[in-house]
Amino acid sequence: EIVLTQSPGTLSLSPGERATLSCRASQSVSSSYLAWYQQKPGQAPRLLIYGASSRATGIPDRFSGSGSGTDFTLTISRLEPEDFAVYYCQQYGSSPRTFGQGTKLQIK
Amino acid sequence: EVQLVQSGAEVKKPGESLKISCKGSGYSFSTYWIAWVRQLPGKGLEWMGIIYPGDSDTRYSPSFQGQVTISADKSMNSAYLQWSSLKASDTAMYYCASLYGPGNFYTHFDYWGQGTLVTVSS
Numbered sequence: 001e002i003v004l005t006q007s008p009g010t011l012s013l014s015p016g017e018r019a020t021l022s023c024r025a026s027q028s029v030s031s032s033y034l035a036w037y038q039q040k041p042g043q044a045p046r047l048l049i050y051g052a053s054s055r056a057t058g059i060p061d062r063f064s065g066s067g068s069g070t071d072f073t074l075t076i077s078r079l080e081p082e083d084f085a086v087y088y089c090q091q092y093g094s095s096p097r098t099f100g101q102g103t104k105l106q107i108k
Numbered sequence: 109e110v111q112l113v114q115s116g117a118e119v120k121k122p123g124e125s126l127k128i129s130c131k132g133s134g135y136s137f138s139t140y141w142i143a144w145v146r147q148l149p150g151k152g153l154e155w156m157g158i159i160y161p162g163d164s165d166t167r168y169s170p171s172f173q174g175q176v177t178i179s180a181d182k183s184m185n186s187a188y189l190q191w192s193s194l195k196a197s198d199t200a201m202y203y204c205a206s207l208y209g210p211g212n213f214y215t216h217f218d219y220w221g222q223g224t225l226v227t228v229s230s
């Protein structure tokens with residue numbers, strides 16, 4: 001089973017700042033089969049990024065993903081008030097599919 | 109418009125059985141894998157397993173194998189998650205999600221249901 005470790009656990013930033021979230025895998029993720037999801041309180045998760053760097057439909061271009069192998073990054077270039085949420089990475093290249101434990105992005 | 113609509117919240121006692129549902133619309137339900145995801149109160153997401161409604165091919169996470177049963181009825185465009193004997197530790201939000209692309213097994217979760225809250229308490 002691939003274990004995904006996200007860091008930091010909590011990130012406190014202000015609107016307009018840049019956010020960098022990390023996801024590290026215990027072994028290489030096949031074909032960059034890594035996704036990022038955003039979850040707001042009381043809502044289902046929403047797909048942001050798939051294939052490590054492809055934005056999902058309707059996702060603003062301030063969200064970008066990068067990385068390969070075991071190290072992946074989600075970057076939000078300029079934080080908007082609606083971006084404060086919990087973010088999860090997920091690998092889907094091997095079974096069982098696994099999620100990271102999440103990074104909570106909160107307003108400073 | 110693609111939609112996954114899950115059944116409503118449930119309150120059950122330990123030892124009771126339960127089956128919750130996830131109904132798809134707006135796409136060819138039988139040709140897309142459906143996953144189930146657990147979220148314990150205040151915790152992260154856990155992948156439970158997936159099913160291909162076309163032939164009911166099912167795969168479980170080792171953590172959930174033998175603890176739940178995943179099934180589907182393609183004639184009803186629905187997938188199900190079932191417990192034979194609930195425990196208090198099953199209290200959680202459960203989400204279904206469809207995988208991207210017809211027949212694609214190794215792919216991301218594209219659409220999500222709204223979640224079903226299951227509360228198990230004596």
